[in-house]
Amino acid sequence: MTALITDEIKAAIERVRQPIEQASGMPNEAYRDDDFFRFERDHVLSSTWVAIGFVDELIKPGYLKPYNFMGIPLLVVRNKQNDIEVFHNVCSHRGMVLVAEEGPAKPVIQCRYHSWCYGLDGALRATPHIGGVNHHDAEGFSREGKGLKPVRSRVWLGMVFVNLSGDAPSFDDFIEPLLKRWEPFVGRSGFDDVVPATDGSQLELEVNCNWKLAVENYCEAYHLPWVHPGLNSYSPLDEHYNLTIGNNASGQGSYKYTLSEVAGTYLPRFAHWPEAQITQAEYVSLYPNVLLGAQVDHVFAIILTPTSASTTHESLRLMYVGQEAGDTQYADCRKAVLEAWREVFTEDIFAIESMQQGRESPAFTGGSFSPVLDGPSHHFHNWVAARYLDAAR
Numbered sequence: 442m443t444a445l446i447t448d449e450i451k452a453a454i455e456r457v458r459q460p461i462e463q464a465s466g467m468p469n470e471a472y473r474d475d476d477f478f479r480f481e482r483d484h485v486l487s488s489t490w491v492a493i494g495f496v497d498e499l500i501k502p503g504y505l506k507p508y509n510f511m512g513i514p515l516l517v518v519r520n521k522q523n524d525i526e527v528f529h530n531v532c533s534h535r536g537m538v539l540v541a542e543e544g545p546a547k548p549v550i551q552c553r554y555h556s557w558c559y560g561l562d563g564a565l566r567a568t569p570h571i572g573g574v575n576h577h578d579a580e581g582f583s584r585e586g587k588g589l590k591p592v593r594s595r596v597w598l599g600m601v602f603v604n605l606s607g608d609a610p611s612f613d614d615f616i617e618p619l620l621k622r623w624e625p626f627v628g629r630s631g632f633d634d635v636v637p638a639t640d641g642s643q644l645e646l647e648v649n650c651n652w653k654l655a656v657e658n659y660c661e662a663y664h665l666p667w668v669h670p671g672l673n674s675y676s677p678l679d680e681h682y683n684l685t686i687g688n689n690a691s692g693q694g695s696y697k698y699t700l701s702e703v704a705g706t707y708l709p710r711f712a713h714w715p716e717a718q719i720t721q722a723e724y725v726s727l728y729p730n731v732l733l734g735a736q737v738d739h740v741f742a743i744i745l746t747p748t749s750a751s752t753t754h755e756s757l758r759l760m761y762v763g764q765e766a767g768d769t770q771y772a773d774c775r776k777a778v779l780e781a782w783r784e785v786f787t788e789d790i791f792a793i794e795s796m797q798q799g800r801e802s803p804a805f806t807g808g809s810f811s812p813v814l815d816g817p818s819h820h821f822h823n824w825v826a827a828r829y830l831d832a833a834r
Contacts, residue, residue: 445470445480446833453807457826461819465807467826472651472800478750482511484832485729485825487605489689490615492731492744493517495758496599497637498543499525503561505550506543510603511747514538515592517601518546520561525596527603528563528589539589550589563589598632598742599758600731618687619727623735626721628713635740635760638767641775644757644783648790650797652730652747653825655755658793659724659732660817662693668792672785675699676722683816689728689824691817698722698736700781706774708738709762726817728824738762739778743786751797757786 446454453468471477493508499519507530508515516530516539532539532552539550539559549558549566558567565584572579593604595612602612609615620629637643648655658664662681665673680697684690697720700706710719714737722736732743739761746754759779761767766775799805810819 445474445476446829451830451833454826454829456807457822458830461810461816462812464810464819464822466657466810466818466822467653468807469800469802469805471825471829472653472797473750475750478511478747480829480832481825482513482747485828486511486747488828489609489729490595490602490604490612491729492600492602492742493527493746494601494744495637495742495756496525496596496601497758501545503546504544505540505546507538507540510605513605515603516540516550516589518561518563520546525594525601526561526563527592527594527601529592531590532557533565533587533589534568559589563591565589598635598733598740599637599760600742600744615689619690619725619733622684622686622725623723626714626718626723626735626737627711627740631711631713632740634711634763636764636767637758637760638771638775640772641779642759642761644755644779644786646755646757646786646790648753648755648793649751650753650793651751651800652745652753653821654793654796655745655753655789656726656728656730656732656821657818658789658796660691660693660726660821661815662695663811663814664792668788669785672781675703683814684723684725685817685820686725690725691728691820692723692725692733693817694721694723696721700736700778701738704774704777704781706738706777708771708774708778709766710737711762726821728821739766741782755786757782 450468456465457467493510499506499517502519502521502523504519506517514530516528518526530539534555534557537552537554539552546561549560551558556569560566565588569577593607595602662678665678676695676698680695682694684692684694699720719737725733727733730745734741739759741759744756748754
């Protein structure tokens with residue numbers, strides 16, 4: 442796959458790495474070519490921590506959930522001890538997909554082809570007739586090491602993260618810069634207190650664009666006055682600032698986020714949030730595929746699941762502060778918050794889909810950046826470009 446990085450493509454990617462005043466964005470092929478889509482799966486997303494879904498999709502202990510992540514079949518298991526583990530969803534015998542539909546787990550996971558059975562810990566438990574009819578063992582064959590292949594995983598903020606390559610830095614190191622950034626607002630363990638409600642919490646969107654365009658768009662506030670006139674009325678562009686957080690995140694913040702005043706909401710608030718910064722909010726792209734927002738009375742996360750070179754699924758969860766925020770007394774407030782964000786995120790669709798269409802033009806060769814307002818988007822382009830060049834080497 443690294444043969445995709447021709448001298449011409451490499452030169453285009455090197456231009457991404459230039460200072461922002463001279464830099465161009467990633468080349469068109471990185472947004473519309475199926476081979477580049479698979480290249481990014483194997484060399485960009487798989488090499489770091491990527492979110493594959495929300496824990497609330499695994500509704501109870503002893504539950505199985507198959508995921509197809511960019512063509513890779515995965516299996517998320519919530520065992521009887523309520524721990525979540527992730528495996529490659531293939532039988533170690535002949536490579537058949539083990540679990541096709543989500544649902545409660547039986548004591549073992551049984552392959553539908555030759556009935557090899559695995560425990561919820563992934564260990565190979567039974568190999569029917571492997572040594573001939575009614576001989577379930579075979580000389581020279583050991584079940585040891587032939588169980589389901591585990592995927593390095595971690596749960597954070599209600600999301601299941603995986604590192605498919607297995608060699609990324611620890612998740613604690615990965616997330617530490619963001620935790621440090623937001624600690625003055627939510628406290629060191631403040632995210633432990635946020636929970637999604639049973640209503641007013643979810644939004645699913647299908648967008649016809651490459652996943653990177655959704656990240657780039659979210660990073661910057663430059664487009665607010667024209668794409669989000671409603672949001673700009675209570676969180677205006679001139680009250681925004683740029684953010685870069687460590688190597689793996691960038692975004693924007695607002696000094697004047699006043700949805701609670703506009704919508705009349707009165708949700709519970711983070712106890713640690715400074716009173717002097719009560720209208721401050723921050724919106725961060727956690728590379729590669731999570732979009733986060735932190736406000737005094739709620740947090741949201743969007744997982745971007747790339748489904749093809751030109752399509753992406755966006756899954757939103759709104760999370761509120763404390764269990765009481767899910768009570769019926771706050772139902773109208775939760776609904777108002779969800780509808781406000783629904784408007785914002787659906788307003789973005791025409792822009793990111795139109796940029797996708799624009800990548801078909803040979804006249805567009807990566808574009809350019811505002812040295813003042815596009816810093817976070819350039820930071821993300823740099824992050825992607827660095828991984829391309831590492832793979833090419």
